Amino acid sequence: IAGEVFDVIIDLRKESLTFLKWYGIILSAKNQKMIYIPEGFAHGFQTLTDDCELIYHHSEYYTPGIENGILYNDRMIGIDWPLPVYSVSDRDNEHQVLNTKFEGITI
Known part of the structure; x- marks a missing residue:
């Protein structure tokens, strides 16, 4: 693990009290923090240094072609x-x- 990133999660769970709310945290080699991302959340990050290396642990194997995403500057989210x-x-x-008709995902 190296460098520093601003890590963001967004709640996409249908009928959640925190639906479409985001949370951001700085993760770095120095602060040694980590974040758990529950099912039903989107995830993204911004590198804050040039030397970033991250480690991910997933609950499923990566399957190309089934992922999706949200544009980083989506005004509905407002990161x-x-x-x-x-x-x-x-x-x-x-x-x-x-x-605007997005109602969330069901888990």
Whole structure:
């Protein structure tokens, strides 16, 4: 684990009291914090240093083609990123904003 990231989770659970609310935390080699991301939450991060390395533990094997995402600057979510966003991967830039009719996911 190296560097520092601003890690964000978003509650997508249908009928949750915190539906579409986000929580952000700085994770770094120095502070040695970690975050548990429950089922039904979206996840993203912004690198705060150039030397970031993260370790993920997933409950399922990765299956290409079934993932989805939310555009990092979606106004319905309103994430307050700590740094200006200058670079986004091609894959992440293809994500869409949430439709106003989005009612969440059922777990």
